[in-house]
Amino acid sequence: MDERVRRHAEILVEFSAEVERGDMVQIHAPKEAEDLVVALYEQLGEVGARPTTHWRLGPASRAYSLAMDAEDYVTKEHALAEMEETDVVFLIIGGGNPYETTDVPPSKSQAAGRANKPILEERLDKRWVITTHPTAAGAQEAEMSTAAYETLVYDAMDKDWQAQYEHQAQMVEILDDAEEVRIVSGEETDLTMSVAGMRGANDYGKQNMPAGEAFTSPVPDSVEGTVRFDKPLLRQGNEIVDAYLEFEGGEVVDFEAAKNEDVLEGILDTDEGARRLGELGIGMNRDIDRFTYNMLFDEKMGDTVHLAVGAAIEECVPGGMEFNDSAVHVDMIVDMSEDSYIEVDGDVVQRDGAFRFEE
Amino acid sequence: MDERVRRHAEILVEFSAEVERGDMVQIHAPKEAEDLVVALYEQLGEVGARPTTHWRLGPASRAYSLAMDAEDYVTKEHALAEMEETDVVFLIIGGGNPYETTDVPPSKSQAAGRANKPILEERLDKRWVITTHPTAAGAQEAEMSTAAYETLVYDAMDKDWQAQYEHQAQMVEILDDAEEVRIVSGEETDLTMSVAGMRGANDYGKQNMPAGEAFTSPVPDSVEGTVRFDKPLLRQGNEIVDAYLEFEGGEVVDFEAAKNEDVLEGILDTDEGARRLGELGIGMNRDIDRFTYNMLFDEKMGDTVHLAVGAAIEECVPGGMEFNDSAVHVDMIVDMSEDSYIEVDGDVVQRDGAFRFEE
Numbered sequence: 089m090d091e092r093v094r095r096h097a098e099i100l101v102e103f104s105a106e107v108e109r110g111d112m113v114q115i116h117a118p119k120e121a122e123d124l125v126v127a128l129y130e131q132l133g134e135v136g137a138r139p140t141t142h143w144r145l146g147p148a149s150r151a152y153s154l155a156m157d158a159e160d161y162v163t164k165e166h167a168l169a170e171m172e173e174t175d176v177v178f179l180i181i182g183g184g185n186p187y188e189t190t191d192v193p194p195s196k197s198q199a200a201g202r203a204n205k206p207i208l209e210e211r212l213d214k215r216w217v218i219t220t221h222p223t224a225a226g227a228q229e230a231e232m233s234t235a236a237y238e239t240l241v242y243d244a245m246d247k248d249w250q251a252q253y254e255h256q257a258q259m260v261e262i263l264d265d266a267e268e269v270r271i272v273s274g275e276e277t278d279l280t281m282s283v284a285g286m287r288g289a290n291d292y293g294k295q296n297m298p299a300g301e302a303f304t305s306p307v308p309d310s311v312e313g314t315v316r317f318d319k320p321l322l323r324q325g326n327e328i329v330d331a332y333l334e335f336e337g338g339e340v341v342d343f344e345a346a347k348n349e350d351v352l353e354g355i356l357d358t359d360e361g362a363r364r365l366g367e368l369g370i371g372m373n374r375d376i377d378r379f380t381y382n383m384l385f386d387e388k389m390g391d392t393v394h395l396a397v398g399a400a401i402e403e404c405v406p407g408g409m410e411f412n413d414s415a416v417h418v419d420m421i422v423d424m425s426e427d428s429y430i431e432v433d434g435d436v437v438q439r440d441g442a443f444r445f446e447e
Numbered sequence: 448m449d450e451r452v453r454r455h456a457e458i459l460v461e462f463s464a465e466v467e468r469g470d471m472v473q474i475h476a477p478k479e480a481e482d483l484v485v486a487l488y489e490q491l492g493e494v495g496a497r498p499t500t501h502w503r504l505g506p507a508s509r510a511y512s513l514a515m516d517a518e519d520y521v522t523k524e525h526a527l528a529e530m531e532e533t534d535v536v537f538l539i540i541g542g543g544n545p546y547e548t549t550d551v552p553p554s555k556s557q558a559a560g561r562a563n564k565p566i567l568e569e570r571l572d573k574r575w576v577i578t579t580h581p582t583a584a585g586a587q588e589a590e591m592s593t594a595a596y597e598t599l600v601y602d603a604m605d606k607d608w609q610a611q612y613e614h615q616a617q618m619v620e621i622l623d624d625a626e627e628v629r630i631v632s633g634e635e636t637d638l639t640m641s642v643a644g645m646r647g648a649n650d651y652g653k654q655n656m657p658a659g660e661a662f663t664s665p666v667p668d669s670v671e672g673t674v675r676f677d678k679p680l681l682r683q684g685n686e687i688v689d690a691y692l693e694f695e696g697g698e699v700v701d702f703e704a705a706k707n708e709d710v711l712e713g714i715l716d717t718d719e720g721a722r723r724l725g726e727l728g729i730g731m732n733r734d735i736d737r738f739t740y741n742m743l744f745d746e747k748m749g750d751t752v753h754l755a756v757g758a759a760i761e762e763c764v765p766g767g768m769e770f771n772d773s774a775v776h777v778d779m780i781v782d783m784s785e786d787s788y789i790e791v792d793g794d795v796v797q798r799d800g801a802f803r804f805e806e
Binding site: 109110112114117119122125126127128129130131132133134136138139140141142143145147148149151152153154155156157160162164165166167168169170171172173174 | 468469471473476478481484485486487488489490491492493495497498499500501502504506507508510511512513514515516519521523524525526527528529530531532533
């Protein structure tokens with residue numbers, strides 16, 4: 089086994105989830121991540137935790153969804169009972185063909201998502217970590233050789249997370265104190281939003297591995313302006329290209345996309361909250377220096393900002409502030425490397441990808 | 448996908464487990480059984496049941512066991528909670544290298560077994576089915592081409608189970624009414640046991656697929672004589688060859704094996720019940736016409752008898768009769784095709800593999 093796989097498992101078990109003796113652990117993994125699952129079992133055995141592994145299998149999900157009636161999507165009571173007794177969840181995403189569920193009707197995916205909501209909410213109360221095992225399919229999506237992709241993935245994860253924490257803390261503090269944030273990029277992106285009263289948060293390797301962003305939630309009805317997303321978004325295997333949103337009073341009042349506009353429309357029509365922003369994230373992991381079309385990585389990349397329509401993030405929204413609730417949370421990315429800046433309360437804090445505090 | 452895989456899934460869902468709308472379903476499968484899992488999801492989607500899939504991964508179990516301390520094997524509370532809320536369990540065995548856990552110390556396997564007992568007992572109260580997906584590894588174990596092995600497996604499963612039921616019912620009735628059974632084969636096997644008061648049972652495709660045996664439980668202290676098992680038994684990847692047991696007053700008083708005698712000893716030393724017989728089974732599936740070293744198949748083969756040391760079978764032991772309790776249930780096979788007979792209350796019911804009622 090590649091020693092980097094063992095190191096990855098060690099980071100996940102010891103640092104990210106801080107697994108302890110007797111912890112009940114769930115792993116969700118595709119078959120392509122076999123080596124990582126074996127390495128996790130070895131680590132978990134050493135700690136004395138008790139794992140089970142769920143197989144993520146796209147072709148099975150597809151076959152099931154096509155055969156199923158949307159009204160039969162009730163909550164999986166056995167999966168909910170298992171989650172209630174679980175302490176730690178490792179979600180290994182990517183791995184296989186990401187287009188495997190492309191031909192599932194969105195109505196089925198939405199029904200599945202609604203039925204899954206109680207399990208998701210239960211999971212969010214656990215120690216959970218989302219990560220990626222580098223596979224040939226992941227490399228293909230990134231248009232890289234498998235070996236180069238592996239290097240990118242492992243370099244982005246095996247780093248000094250304490251130093252990364254401190255680097256990001258500078259931006260978190262700015263967001264924490266901020267009243268208004270403005271994102272400007274090129275000719276089509278000029279968005280302002282209030283973050284007054286919201287908390288800045290530091291993503292340094294606990295719930296996402298790799299990590300690397302400072303993030304907060306906008307005040308739902310405060311967002312004004314327009315944004316063009318520079319990077320395609322993969323949504324259930326459907327690539328939404330050149331998405332464009334126009335906000336008034338916090339709501340999307342106009343939208344377009346060069347490709348799969350109907351999929352974008354489906355997202356925005358999920359519920360009321362899906363037309364508002366739930367997250368503003370600022371990528372700060374300089375080891376991720378290219379797009380891989382894996383959102384876990386892309387949104388952490390230095391020189392990017394991401395905005396999510398849909399659900400806000402609990403740790404960013406203090407009691408008493410309005411929480412944007414939604415069944416979806418869909419991240420979209422703006423490239424900030426050129427002709428761009430982030431302004432906080434009138435001061436430019438990042439220009440063309442370089443933070444003020446990096447100078 | 449091979450149409451026989453779809454048919455296999457259909458048999459499992461419709462006939463074996465009789466899955467209904469809203470049923471919570473667990474599948475346990477190795478990655479080699481991917482096609483069968485996809486086919487099961489399709490069937491379960493049509494029915495409107497709700498599946499989760501656990502990944503059976505030998506190398507992970509091995510790595511875990513080697514790293515784990517035996518005293519840390521506590522019951523997986525999350526798996527138990529899931530099982531309690533489950534209606535149907537499909538266990539897909541075989542598939543990968545069966546020797547994957549050969550180098551796990553027996554003490555670890557025993558500790559894992561004890562910790563798993565509450566989950567196993569819960570599972571036995573559900574609708575559960577054990578089956579096999581034919582893979583290259585399974586074919587290798589059977590010393591067959593993969594294509595020929597597939598034919599053997601599917602022919603043994605896709606048959607008229609009602610007719611098989613009726614065929615077996617003749618032997619079940621004999622066992623049901625029997626007082627004493629004697630098994631004679633070659634020069635070394637001559638075993639008598641009482642089955643008075645025990646029930647005969649018919650294995651016709653509900654819990655094992657393929658099925659094909661009539662079985663009962665002996666009265667625990669009644670077994671007398673000797674038995675040489677003609678076929679090797681694979682126990683956690685260790686092949687026990689030419690096992691020989693001598694019984695007095697129902698207990699094993701002497702034993703030997705040409706290979707892995709210490710593994711046989713470990714089984715017999717598990718607990719008090721492991722030194723007594725829990726099952727007498729008579730193979731009656733004529734579509735299984737050769738050994739494949741997969742117990743699910745071998746024990747169903749016509750011309751064989753199997754005896755299990757360890758736990759008796761609940762449906763065979765009426766209230767008031769002594770139930771042989773044990774943490775193990777290990778089947779071993781006697782070839783009855785030559786120089787052999789089964790005698791019930793003084794009448795020969797099978798000679799050299801041919802049943803009296805087949806003549």
